[in-house]
Amino acid sequence: MLARAFGALLIVPMAALLLANSARAPELAHVAPRAFRVCADPNNMPFSSRDGGGFENRIAERLARDLDLPVEYTWLPQGRGFVRKTLNAGLCDVIMGVPHSYDMVRTTKPYFRSTYAFVYRTGSAYAVRTMDDSVLTHLRIGIHIIGDDYQNTPPAEALAARGIIDNVTGFPIFGDYSKRDPAAAIIHSVARDSIDVAIVWGPFAGYFAPRERTPLTVVPLPNAVDESGQPFAYDISLGVRHADSAFAARLDSLLAQDHEAIDGILRSYRVPLLPLLPLQSTQSHESPLPQ
């Protein structure tokens, strides 16, 4: 399987790919990979960007350098179908950031752990620290939302568990994709005083809050798991195809080797980092979170 997994790293022209999809098993074995092929969203700062400005771009460059390969991207907006249309279509071989327990892909050992955070205007009369702060019952709260199948972002679930509904505004997670940083509208809304507090994923908060003219405060949630049972903290891994176990193992060793450099990249994007827990084996379908 090793040879086949790496065979998929070839730069395959479209026509050949379609052929390969229809054939039983493409004869790609025993050919050395020519590129580190990344599936990424071209407009998804601070994670990835077509101009290479995201921290996932930086980490991809680092890993590709280790492998002595150029980085090659397949760009597609994230959303349902992303994995199917990119990684699982064989157009690219690695997704740079997925939750460790994400079972659509084979995940590597986590390379960072972060959590959700409050973002509010510095100097506000409230200094929200926990989801149980009583001011949350009347502040104007903004959260990212996604409409499908009753799945939602962790703060949406945690607020619902507390009956906090009417003072919550949902910002569609994917935003208006024709604009740069489509999901950043929620942070602009805090700065503009149209909401009082946003509860957003840490890497997102850490990157966008300092970019507003209005000073904003970022406070990571103190607890990894809400009392409702809803996790706030997540381990983030690289994701490869399920079959590519050898590739995942290779990436595991690179992540270990580059641990400090990767940490440095994440810190430079002000990603709120939590200590990685000492358990993970590659690919687990169990939640890595402590209960």
Next chain:
Amino acid sequence: MNRDGLLSNIATGRCMEKPIALGISIAMLTVVATSSAQQARDVAAARDATAIAAPLAPLGDSAGTWVTPAKDYAGTRYSSLDKITTANVSRLKEQWSYTTGIKDGHEGQPLVVNGTMYIVTPFPDKLIAFDLSKPGPAKKWEYAPPVDPVSFGKACCDDVNRGAAYADGKIVYNTLDNHTIAVNAETGKLEWSTKLGDPNTGETMTMAPLIVNGKVIVGDSGGEMAVWGWATALDLKTGRIIWRARNTGPDRDVRIGPNFKPYYKWMQGKDLGVSSWRGQQWKVGGAAVWGWVTYDPELNLIYYGTSNPGVWNPDMRPGDNLWSVTIWARNPDTGEAKWAYQFTPHDQWDYDGVNENILADLEINGAMRKVLVHFDRNGFGYTIDRATGQVIVAEPFKPVNWASKIDLTTGRPVVNPDKETHQGRLTKNICPSSTGGKDEQPAAFSPQTKLFYVPSTNVCMDYGGIETKYISGTPYVGAAVRMYAGPGGNGARGEFLAWDATTGKKVWGITEKFPVWSGTLVTAGGVVFYGTLDGDFKAVDAKTGTVLWKTHFDSGIVGNPIAYTGPDGKQYIAVYSGVGGWMGAIVPGHLSIDDPWAALGAVGAVPDLPSVTKPGGTLHVFAVE
């Protein structure tokens, strides 16, 4: 990020085998003179489209055409052609085929008019015409619209297209990036193109239009992307928007006025599209219109359903959440609502109400009733008075346990509290699953047998528990839902069944290993056609359910078969293979059919799936030899 940038980005990844021209505008019209012979044919075809089939009058010369998605305004998918019969169908042989080169779900159906067949491919939504007077496949022309590739990344459930409609010399269809376009049927030149939404905000279009009174009726997809769902009517001549009706919000936006007379009291009142939600939630309430539209010319009413309520989990949107999962009866000329009926108030299970509404006149309890028949995702088969919205019959056509029955006095389901979904609570064994007792793949009605032929799914689910939810900047994480074969099928997950809508009873059924995800055709020859997800195409005796003939395709079937008469006078049957659609896109690894692409990427990961089916996209044409 400009559009060109994105185009080139995605072009490196997929689908853009050749650069597509950008910047075609609405103003870029091509006027083509039509000959009088052409006009005569158009008139015949238009007669076909306006002939409601309930009860089905013989369609005369135009019986051999297929000009509107479901054959007729009534949505029967009944062909009065009778040369292929129960006696000779076993001699059916493939005459020709055409591979589109696109390996996404091929939903929808071809059109046939004036000796020409038209097919619409999945994204990038190419329209291809075939000259049927020549040995097939005789490609006449191909029209490739400039579809914004951003829509490819936004569509939730595979990049399908459910087909086109013909009228007045035009082939009209929707593109994934929210354009309704009209193409000259003779020349393949664009006549008009109207933009109806922005794919950048998650809205897409996948449904097939219905053309009524010179108006093109269309609707949106994207309930999972926080859209504000709508249907709209365009002028067939120009593409100008005539009206748009929202599915949530104030009566003004929903086009509810003094003539709105819903049958049941709980749907009567002012601005219920606002007050049945909390706060401003109706603004992102979903309720898209991605299914089928039917039309009764006598009542001058169109019928279509809306999708699930959007965005918030059920605990965050107490209330009925009108007008999600609702059937509308509207005046096609003004968009004004005549009545509405919500199938599943406060939907907690993702039971979209978009499935087709087939119009028929049936004798029920000794009286002839003008009804529409609807097989809902929620597992109930409804027979509804199409003039008033009164539910006459509502019986489960699949195992159902979320509700014990539909109370015909109130019109409301009697919900089983054990099967309600709440966040943080694991609710086990809900039947049917979100995929529904049936999804959009349309049923058919035969006026000969008075039976409805229904592709169905027998899958149940566990919902909830604490799972990884959606985290910004990572791929969509998927649903905390486990799905598995429902009861009674001995592990089988599908059934093709015949249904008596006057009593709400199954007459016969054919068990299938996989959910039946193809549409249905029934003919005057007494034969019913359908396909399976693992690629069998079957002909069945409409009376008995006996399988008379079958063949096998390399890729599974999610398209809808049609019948037509060729220029040689022979009767033909056409259908797409090409597995995909929602079943292919959403179910994350808990049904063996869930994601053929994952199984068949270049690496060939999953060993058991390639033997079942593989991606494809082919038009198949059959005749009796």
